[in-house]
Amino acid sequence: MKEISLYIHIPFCKNKCMYCDFPSFSGKDNLKQRYVDALCKEIELKASKYKIKTIFIGGGTPTYLSIQELNNLFASINKLAFAEDLEFTVECNPGTLSEEKLLLMKTAGVNRLSIGLQATQNTLLKTIGRIHNFKEFEENFLLARKVGFKNINVDLMFALPDQSVQDWEETLNKVTELNPEHISAYSLIIEEGTPFCKLYNEDKLNLPSEDEERLMYSKTIEFLKFKNYNQYEISNFAKEGKQCRHNIVYWRLEEYLGCGSSAAGYIDGIRYKNKEIIEEYIESIERNVEALEEKVENSLEDTMEEFIFMGLRMIEGINEEKFFDKFKVKIDDVYLDVINKHINEGLLIRKDNTLALTPKGIEFSNYVMSDFILTCE
Numbered sequence: 001m002k003e004i005s006l007y008i009h010i011p012f013c014k015n016k017c018m019y020c021d022f023p024s025f026s027g028k029d030n031l032k033q034r035y036v037d038a039l040c041k042e043i044e045l046k047a048s049k050y051k052i053k054t055i056f057i058g059g060g061t062p063t064y065l066s067i068q069e070l071n072n073l074f075a076s077i078n079k080l081a082f083a084e085d086l087e088f089t090v091e092c093n094p095g096t097l098s099e100e101k102l103l104l105m106k107t108a109g110v111n112r113l114s115i116g117l118q119a120t121q122n123t124l125l126k127t128i129g130r131i132h133n134f135k136e137f138e139e140n141f142l143l144a145r146k147v148g149f150k151n152i153n154v155d156l157m158f159a160l161p162d163q164s165v166q167d168w169e170e171t172l173n174k175v176t177e178l179n180p181e182h183i184s185a186y187s188l189i190i191e192e193g194t195p196f197c198k199l200y201n202e203d204k205l206n207l208p209s210e211d212e213e214r215l216m217y218s219k220t221i222e223f224l225k226f227k228n229y230n231q232y233e234i235s236n237f238a239k240e241g242k243q244c245r246h247n248i249v250y251w252r253l254e255e256y257l258g259c260g261s262s263a264a265g266y267i268d269g270i271r272y273k274n275k276e277i278i279e280e281y282i283e284s285i286e287r288n289v290e291a292l293e294e295k296v297e298n299s300l301e302d303t304m305e306e307f308i309f310m311g312l313r314m315i316e317g318i319n320e321e322k323f324f325d326k327f328k329v330k331i332d333d334v335y336l337d338v339i340n341k342h343i344n345e346g347l348l349i350r351k352d353n354t355l356a357l358t359p360k361g362i363e364f365s366n367y368v369m370s371d372f373i374l375t376c377e
């Protein structure tokens with residue numbers, strides 16, 4: 001049986017955060033039960049012919065599902081064949097967690113939680129539209145520990161409106177005091193169509209300057225290193241052996257299935273994406289039709305670009321032998337000029353058959369990666 005990863009999407013949130021352009025919706029609670037039924041059907045149909053090595057239930061807010069809905073979902077998942085060292089993550093948001101839900105997840109085999117916090121200052125949490133305060137997060141975190149979760153990620157965000165460098169330092173300090181195994185720290189991006197985008201266009205967002213944002217990022221790397229978190233990807237930091245294996249599958253361009261509305265998958269060189277509109281997704285599955293929105297076979301150039309973009313996100317970089325194994329051509333035969341240019345600029349480093357971004361290269365990663373584009377529209 002082929003081993004594969006599985007992503008499961010839950011598109012419901014209690015409220016929409018101000019910055020969020022993820023495919024998640026509030027005010028659609030009446031669809032939850034029907035959605036979970038359709039999702040279970042898709043999971044059993046798609047995933048039962050594989051051995052599952054990692055599962056990631058993301059969203060949206062998976063823990064916004066009721067106990068009964070979570071129970072049904074886990075019952076379907078537990079019919080699948082698992083690899084022995086299965087990593088099973090569920091994304092959680094404070095304000096939707098309870099001891100009962102945590103116990104249910106633990107019993108169902110979930111062995112990793114990813115909790116969305118973003119910042120520790122209640123004023124900032126309110127500004128970005130989160131439904132919880134820091135105390136609720138702290139209580140949920142400690143409850144998860146009490147229930148027995150030994151592998152927890154905390155999601156953080158910097159460069160928020162009205163956030164100072166000191167605020168960010170305080171966030172890093174307070175979160176590391178709780179000693180989670182993994183921390184994700186992304187900078188805020190103003191996405192089209194979000195309430196923040198509207199405020200930004202009206203010049204009503206007091207965002208940190210570019211210099212302050214850069215300082216926040218460099219402080220993150222420095223401080224988390226000091227606290228024994230190893231940076232293994234541009235925005236991800238983990239204690240020894242606690243890297244997120246599911247995300248590494250994406251970054252290494254390995255295969256995964258996606259189930260649920262808007263979920264994407266990559267298998268046998270084909271990328272697919274399910275319908276984003278929840279109602280359309282449910283109706284397709286109920287009619288026994290695939291809920292696909294798009295299905296594309298990647299060209300060789302597309303796959304090479306993706307391999308480089310995703311691989312360079314990882315601090316260990318790209319293994320040149322793996323590039324050759326996958327594409328039957330040496331990386332230098334395709335990219336020698338680009339590689340040399342960025343090595344000379346001090347943005348790339350080549351060592352032991354790997355190609356990686358330097359610390360300066362991480363700062364200018366978009367610039368470096370844009371040079372690896374092979375295809376022009």
Ligand code: SF4
Nearest residue numbers: 013016017020024060
């Ligand atoms: S909880 Fe997450 S998915 Fe839901 S609106 Fe906020 S950021 Fe988006």
